[in-house]
Amino acid sequence: MQPKPEPDGVRLRDYERNATARLTKAGVDSPRLCAQLLAAHVLGLDRLHCILEAERELDPAAMDRLDALTARRATGEPLARILGRKEFFSRDFLVTPATLIPRPETELLVETALELLPAQTPLYFADLGAGSGCIGVTLALERPAWRGLLLEINAEALAVAQANARRLDAAQRLACLRADLRQAPLAACSCDLLVSNPPYIAECERPLVMDEVVRFEPHTALFSPDHGLAHLQAAVAQAARALKVGGLLLLEHGAGQGTAVRGLLAAATVFAHVATRRDLAGLERCTLAWKK
Structure with a gap:
């Protein structure tokens, strides 16, 4: 045959x-x-x-x-951009050219918040510069007792954050607002937690950034003036005003910015127990402080 x-x-x-x-x-x-x-x-x-x-x-x-x-x-072109989604904290998040692609190191912000704050106690948080919403949406999903506000200046990115909140069933506990994190409309002493992964790359570092990042990700979410510290300093100022006494600030920053960020927090004079945590690569990535 x-x-x-x-x-x-x-x-x-x-x-x-x-x-x-x-x-x-x-x-x-x-x-x-x-x-x-x-x-x-x-x-x-x-x-x-x-x-x-x-x-x-x-x-x-x-x-x-x-x-x-x-x-x-x-x-x-990054695979996540082609597929239109990226996994973060074991969930798929929609991404578009208007948003940064979520990184594994940003999960350190979420992990630190979940570790340091009470799980069952209702609290209110704000995510400054929310992008795709991966941080704020994840916090709301991991802690059903928490409520939050996602602030994002880019209207297209804000729409992605809203879509992610809806599709992952977190929208009922989150509000999304278009606003500049440097002029965030947060009431004084209104937040228990303020978290931010702001732009923090200095313009002089542009040649060092991976080519596919520079070519395909939004520059307004990557680069910041004043040696990459302008948005970080703005987030510190917002936290000094908007956090309740005993509230927690969590900031993602560049691997070489830990000393500078700790300096910003010291200069604000209202924070205590400042500490920097390292990511899985051993690089300083997240600095935390409590409002005293």
Whole structure:
């Protein structure tokens, strides 16, 4: 008996092999994983089913879309931007060109808040410069007794934060407001927690930033004047006014800014127990202080 001829179309395993080679040549990190995730995205499958269905034949429309998305990744466009989502604290958050892509190191802000503040006690927090809303939405989901305000100056980014709050079922405990974190409309002594991942990269550091970050992420969410400290100083000033006595301030900052941020907090004269925590890479990443 003659063996059955193989289908003429491209199989999923063929796409994965060719895309992996293409992305490897382009210098993309984890090229095989990228190829699998792009396939999962286009085919509406999870990664495991893509592996299990390696012999699946791809129709021309799917191949055209996969080729287009692979080409985008090969030019350096971040995978999260192509997929339109990024995992943060084990949840998928929508991202767009108006928002930063959530980073694993930012989870340190959330972890620190959850560790230091009472879980069952109702409290009110503000997230200054909320972007996609990943910090504030996660706090609301992890602590059902907490309520929060997400402040974001970019209208398109604010819409993404609102969408994430709705789709993750946190909208009923969050308010979203378009506002500049440097002029945040927060009442005096109104917050138990103020958290912020503001712009903190100095303009002189632009050549040191990864090319795909500079090319594809919003510069207004990355760069800050005064050696990268202008927005951090504004957040400190907002916290000095808006936090209740005993309230907690959490700031993400650059790996080399810990000393400067501690100096800003000392100069404000209303904070005590200032400390800086390190991320998983051992870099100073999050500074906390309590209002005295």
